[in-house]
Amino acid sequence: MKNFDLKFNSKAIHAGSKPCPATGAHIGPIYLTSTFVMENVEHAIRVSQGEEEGYSYGRYGNPTETELGEKMAVLENGEKGIATASGMAAITTTLMTFLKSGDHLIAGDVTYGCTYGFMRDILTKYGIEVTFVDTSDLEQIKGAIKPNTKVVYIETPCNPVLRLADIKGSAEIAHNNGASLIVDSTFATPYLQNPLDLGADVVVHSATKYLGGHGDIVGGIVVGSKETIAEIRDPHLKFFGGIISPNDAWLIIRGLKTLGLRMKTHCENAQLVAEYLEDHPMVEKVYYPGLPSHPQHELAKKQMRGFGGMMSFDVKGGFEGGKTVMNNVKLISLATSLGSIDSLIQHSPSMSHFTMSKEEREKVGIMDGQVRLSVGVEEAENIIADLDNALIEVKKVIG
Numbered sequence: 001m002k003n004f005d006l007k008f009n010s011k012a013i014h015a016g017s018k019p020c021p022a023t024g025a026h027i028g029p030i031y032l033t034s035t036f037v038m039e040n041v042e043h044a045i046r047v048s049q050g051e052e053e054g055y056s057y058g059r060y061g062n063p064t065e066t067e068l069g070e071k072m073a074v075l076e077n078g079e080k081g082i083a084t085a086s087g088m089a090a091i092t093t094t095l096m097t098f099l100k101s102g103d104h105l106i107a108g109d110v111t112y113g114c115t116y117g118f119m120r121d122i123l124t125k126y127g128i129e130v131t132f133v134d135t136s137d138l139e140q141i142k143g144a145i146k147p148n149t150k151v152v153y154i155e156t157p158c159n160p161v162l163r164l165a166d167i168k169g170s171a172e173i174a175h176n177n178g179a180s181l182i183v184d185s186t187f188a189t190p191y192l193q194n195p196l197d198l199g200a201d202v203v204v205h206s207a208t209k210y211l212g213g214h215g216d217i218v219g220g221i222v223v224g225s226k227e228t229i230a231e232i233r234d235p236h237l238k239f240f241g242g243i244i245s246p247n248d249a250w251l252i253i254r255g256l257k258t259l260g261l262r263m264k265t266h267c268e269n270a271q272l273v274a275e276y277l278e279d280h281p282m283v284e285k286v287y288y289p290g291l292p293s294h295p296q297h298e299l300a301k302k303q304m305r306g307f308g309g310m311m312s313f314d315v316k317g318g319f320e321g322g323k324t325v326m327n328n329v330k331l332i333s334l335a336t337s338l339g340s341i342d343s344l345i346q347h348s349p350s351m352s353h354f355t356m357s358k359e360e361r362e363k364v365g366i367m368d369g370q371v372r373l374s375v376g377v378e379e380a381e382n383i384i385a386d387l388d389n390a391l392i393e394v395k396k397v398i399g
């Protein structure tokens with residue numbers, strides 16, 4: 001019997017997924033139920049006290065959520081996974097599990113706007129100290145360590161300026177100081193990087209993006225050790241109530257089966273688009289890890305298996321220039337979010353990063369004219385033609 005060494009696409013399709021045990025239906029069902037019928041009171045006691053595996057109530061877990069958690073655990077080389085109602089539910093529930101009043105958190109000074117706002121406004125309200133540093137610089141992480149540091153949190157590549165953090169180096173610093181490393185790997189997905197293999201303790205995702213992949217759901221994922229995920233699920237997720245709905249879990253399971261196919265095209269298209277933009281006279285700067293001009297191109301080659309579908313760029317003429325591009329694209333939609341099969345463009349300062357003040361944004365290079373582009377899987381030449389037409393308008397406006 002041949003030993004199967006399952007590769008990415010095979011795992012994405014098969015891991016965690018099996019035919020319906022009751023009917024043999026090829027594709028597992030969506031378990032639309034809020035509660036589960038117990039055999040008797042003894043059974044109810046065993047399940048609710050954790051002596052026996054099983055389901056008792058939808059907010060604690062559901063078989064469709066289990067299938068998604070198992071698939072993601074396999075894709076991330078983790079022991080267990082959990083699926084949440086949004087990426088933010090995954091992030092906030094994980095941080096509330098790891099931190100308590102009096103603890104210290106080190107996080108990137110560029111992270112998704114709501115993550116940044118949660119740390120700056122909510123965690124501090126509960127007596128958790130937060131230090132934001134440039135996590136692309138290991139010395140800054142090291143320099144921020146305090147005796148009460150419990151978590152180092154990095155987003156890599158980060159939203160929206162595509163800065164990378166060295167996952168292995170960050171894990172070493174965290175672990176040498178008794179802290180844990182949490183990585184938001186939303187932009188990379190498990191197709192391009194596996195933070196747990198590089199020493200991270202937990203990986204979180206907004207499944208709303210590439211994992212779902214079709215722009216039709218909101219969801220989140222956390223993967224880590226069996227013990228960590230058990231602690232996140234019960235009591236934290238159970239009390240905060242951020243479990244995913246079975247419908248959304250099922251759509252993410254379906255999306256994951258083609259993650260590898262989609263990511264390959266996202267990466268190929270984004271490389272062509274980034275090279276086109278970098279050469280364009282109306283574009284000042286392109287932020288894309290696949291370009292040799294990206295300051296961490298070498299790190300990207302080392303820690304990722306490709307460069308992804310996300311980029312930002314500064315258009316000549318500042319806000320007027322950026323606005324003209326966003327208002328003149330036709331195939332690409334002006335919408336926040338990312339990672340969908342169709343290309344999306346947005347103004348980071350007023351959309352995804354609006355929770356940061358202008359001062360906070362400019363300090364880290366999120367300038368008013370900056371445009372973020374999620375390159376879809378349409379034909380690259382059509383995406384480029386759409387941008388080309390919009391950039392002609394910039395020339396008319398700013399001369």
Ligand SMILES: Cc1ncc(COP(=O)(O)O)c(C=O)c1O
Nearest residue numbers: 086087088112159186206208219
């Ligand atoms: C990098 C990153 N992490 C987390 C989130 C939050 O995810 P969600 O919108 O699914 O709550 C986002 C959303 O844009 C994101 O870009």
